[in-house]
Amino acid sequence: MIQSAGKVISNRSVKPGYYLMAVKCPAVAKKAKPGQFLTIRCGNGTTPLLRRPFGFHRISASGFEILYERIGKGTAFLSGLKPGDEIDVLGPLGNGFAIPRGKKDFVILAGGMGVAPLASLAESLVRIKKAEVCAIIGARSEKALLCEGHFKNIGIRTLVATDDGTCGKKCFATDVLNDFLEAKQRLRPVIFACGPGPMLKAAAHISKKRGLECHVSLEENIACGVGACLGCAIKTRSGYKLVCKDGPVFNAKEIIW
Ligand SMILES: Cc1cc2nc3c(=O)[nH]c(=O)nc-3n(C[C@H](O)[C@H](O)[C@H](O)COP(=O)(O)OP(=O)(O)OC[C@H]3O[C@@H](n4cnc5c(N)ncnc54)[C@H](O)[C@@H]3O)c2cc1C
Numbered sequence: 001m002i003q004s005a006g007k008v009i010s011n012r013s014v015k016p017g018y019y020l021m022a023v024k025c026p027a028v029a030k031k032a033k034p035g036q037f038l039t040i041r042c043g044n045g046t047t048p049l050l051r052r053p054f055g056f057h058r059i060s061a062s063g064f065e066i067l068y069e070r071i072g073k074g075t076a077f078l079s080g081l082k083p084g085d086e087i088d089v090l091g092p093l094g095n096g097f098a099i100p101r102g103k104k105d106f107v108i109l110a111g112g113m114g115v116a117p118l119a120s121l122a123e124s125l126v127r128i129k130k131a132e133v134c135a136i137i138g139a140r141s142e143k144a145l146l147c148e149g150h151f152k153n154i155g156i157r158t159l160v161a162t163d164d165g166t167c168g169k170k171c172f173a174t175d176v177l178n179d180f181l182e183a184k185q186r187l188r189p190v191i192f193a194c195g196p197g198p199m200l201k202a203a204a205h206i207s208k209k210r211g212l213e214c215h216v217s218l219e220e221n222i223a224c225g226v227g228a229c230l231g232c233a234i235k236t237r238s239g240y241k242l243v244c245k246d247g248p249v250f251n252a253k254e255i256i257w
Contacts, residue, residue, distance in 0.1 A: 004027040004089050025089055028092060033056075040090075106133045112139060123154060145167050181206070215252065216250055232244050237253075241254075
């Protein structure tokens with residue numbers, strides 16, 4: 001884990017309320033892997049006091065991108081940053097996605113902003129020889145649907161579900177996952193999921209029923225980000241674990257939902 005100054009390269013709105021920020025920060029980027037996260041000091045004074053956590057959306061040798069939704073004080077501060085501004089970055093934090101050796105079939109399941117850290121994972125998966133990757137993205141509506149073009153551009157079959165039917169199928173992303181697995185019974189894909197708790201719980205249930213490996217990245221509230229405050233403890237089959245330090249990625253069958 002490194003605390004470093006990052007330089008904002010670009011910071012633009014990709015859809016109303018959603019932003020993509022590219023940051024030059026080789027010290028952190030060189031050590032980062034998909035599924036890990038960083039925390040950013042989102043202000044120049046004492047408010048907000050806590051750093052805000054974000055997944056690595058894309059990673060290169062010289063820096064990274066974060067894809068974020070403007071929600072409150074911290075993300076409002078970020079959305080106002082201009083190219084050339086400096087930010088205080090701490091990372092990489094957490095464990096990241098472990099890609100099981102020898103596997104070739106993968107499903108990426110994203111709900112809402114959970115899609116953000118799955119883009120860098122997708123880029124790693126498509127580099128695996130003969131890998132078959134399918135992305136299923138769920139969002140409230142077309143207005144909140146992100147990354148569909150990105151997944152398609154890197155050659156991934158991409159299926160979309162929206163709650164209101166404004167794009168893709170009118171259903172939950174986990175309904176699409178069920179249909180996909182039903183139609184491809186001979187496949188034994190590893191599922192990587194990130195999104196709201198109920199979606200992850202449903203994905204855990206589906207994968208358990210079908211005997212599939214499933215890794216979930218939890219979006220628990222994180223305060224310190226380094227395992228000191230114990231504020232992000234969750235119950236697992238091997239006792240309490242900290243989302244920030246032992247996660248945010250867990251094998252779905254380890255979690256007591
Ligand atoms: C490991 C991890 C990775 C994340 N990655 C992304 C990402 O890539 N893109 C993205 O848009 N968001 C991501 N988030 C959520 C993001 O951290 C919050 O949206 C952000 O902290 C809100 O800050 P704020 O000051 O703008 O809003 P606030 O006004 O502080 O909070 C508004 C809402 O955000 C929630 N929130 C606040 N702080 C946190 C926190 N520390 N962790 C989780 N939820 C919080 C609160 O429950 C509240 O409902 C991630 C969260 C975690 C834990």
